[in-house]
Amino acid sequence: MPGLIKFPTFPADVPTHPLLVIDYTLLKAGDHDELDKFWKAATELGFWYLKNHGIDHEVNAMFDLGAQTFALPAEEKVPYSYKGDGSSFGYKPIGTNVIDEKGTRDTTEAMDVAQDDVLAYPKSVHHTYPVTVRENMNSVLRPFVEKSMEINMYFLSIMDDRLGLPQGTLAGLNKPEEPNGGTVRLIRAAPAITPNAQTFVTAHTDFGALTLLHNRLGGLQVLVPGVETWQYVKPLEGHIICNIGDALHFFSGGILRSNIHRVIPPPKEQAKLERWSLVFFTRPNFNAPLRPLSQHSTIIANAVVHAPNPGKFDTGMTAGEWLAHRNAATRATKYKDPSTWKASFKGTEDREILGVVEN
Numbered sequence: 069m070p071g072l073i074k075f076p077t078f079p080a081d082v083p084t085h086p087l088l089v090i091d092y093t094l095l096k097a098g099d100h101d102e103l104d105k106f107w108k109a110a111t112e113l114g115f116w117y118l119k120n121h122g123i124d125h126e127v128n129a130m131f132d133l134g135a136q137t138f139a140l141p142a143e144e145k146v147p148y149s150y151k152g153d154g155s156s157f158g159y160k161p162i163g164t165n166v167i168d169e170k171g172t173r174d175t176t177e178a179m180d181v182a183q184d185d186v187l188a189y190p191k192s193v194h195h196t197y198p199v200t201v202r203e204n205m206n207s208v209l210r211p212f213v214e215k216s217m218e219i220n221m222y223f224l225s226i227m228d229d230r231l232g233l234p235q236g237t238l239a240g241l242n243k244p245e246e247p248n249g250g251t252v253r254l255i256r257a258a259p260a261i262t263p264n265a266q267t268f269v270t271a272h273t274d275f276g277a278l279t280l281l282h283n284r285l286g287g288l289q290v291l292v293p294g295v296e297t298w299q300y301v302k303p304l305e306g307h308i309i310c311n312i313g314d315a316l317h318f319f320s321g322g323i324l325r326s327n328i329h330r331v332i333p334p335p336k337e338q339a340k341l342e343r344w345s346l347v348f349f350t351r352p353n354f355n356a357p358l359r360p361l362s363q364h365s366t367i368i369a370n371a372v373v374h375a376p377n378p379g380k381f382d383t384g385m386t387a388g389e390w391l392a393h394r395n396a397a398t399r400a401t402k403y404k405d406p407s408t409w410k411a412s413f414k415g416t417e418d419r420e421i422l423g424v425v426e427n
């Protein structure tokens with residue numbers, strides 16, 4: 069799917085949840101209102117749109133690379149599959165994950181390229197990749213990764229300020245020089261077999277620190293606090309959908325929100341098309357303990373003390389262990405029965421998500 073193809077627009081009569089729109093240029097200029105809006109988005113829903121980010125060219129090139137990669141015959145993709153249940157670097161064939169408590173297998177194909185492997189290329193840190201990925205590491209993946217990292221590092225520096233952390237604290241926990249779970253993910257989902265009756269990506273909170281999502285078609289839905297039904301997030305041209313993951317929720321003692329989302333087939337006319345998405349995950353250094361940074365910030369220390377269940381932010385795991393644990397919980401090879409699956413597939417959500425009313 070070449071990056072510049074035009075798609076049928078998101079249907080006007082399907083309800084959506086409007087995210088706050090953050091202007092990256094204003095944010096970088098230190099605009100106070102924009103910084104306040106960013107903080108509101110980060111703490112209330114944990115999702116926002118970002119415009120004026122200057123990354124469109126790199127995104128289009130990534131979608132083209134996705135098209136070339138998924139078009140390869142299976143024998144040129146399957147040998148590069150994820151290694152082991154806890155890892156999500158490499159190729160993910162259809163059916164690797166389960167999407168519900170009954171153990172139904174997923175129908176999406178994905179290619180996950182580790183940030184570490186992109187930055188170290190031609191050295192391999194975690195995995196090796198199909199020929200199309202290798203040949204485009206320096207020309208396509210590296211520029212996309214570098215620009216995405218710059219955006220997320222800027223978000224982290226604002227969060228340091230607002231959380232009362234010494235400048236550089238959150239960047240120090242997400243250092244590209246140390247092994248980490250940072251990943252570029254390309255996802256392809258075939259046209260829906262039964263619209264509205266199929267899940268592409270099961271309800272989850274993201275496992276890392278920050279996610280940048282580039283969607284062309286609808287399908288992404290969020291469960292907004294206080295609302296009982298899933299709501300679509302409409303893709304807006306030129307806008308990145310940004311969200312917060314579990315690690316920042318734990319580091320901030322719950323001040324930053326890692327919100328539940330899922331992917332179902334796009335609505336109406338869009339459901340007839342293949343759905344593509346491109347995701348960039350900033351995930352902390354594997355050795356970073358996932359617990360509140362209370363010793364560095366009285367704001368965080370206070371938030372933890374006043375939380376209904378202060379102990380819940382201290383996972384007793386490192387970011388690497390958390391990633392492996394959450395990855396393994398999605399794997400079909402690990403599926404046993406409904407209750408075991410529900411218990412293992414838990415992120416930072418504060419309510420029962422798997423039995424939520426469908427709309």
Ligand SMILES: O=C(O)CCC(=O)C(=O)O
Nearest residue numbers: 255269283288331345347
């Ligand atoms: O494809 C999408 O729109 C979202 C994918 C997602 O949530 C994820 O990979 O974590």
Ligand SMILES: [Fe+2]
Nearest residue numbers: 272273274329
């Ligand atoms: Fe996600």
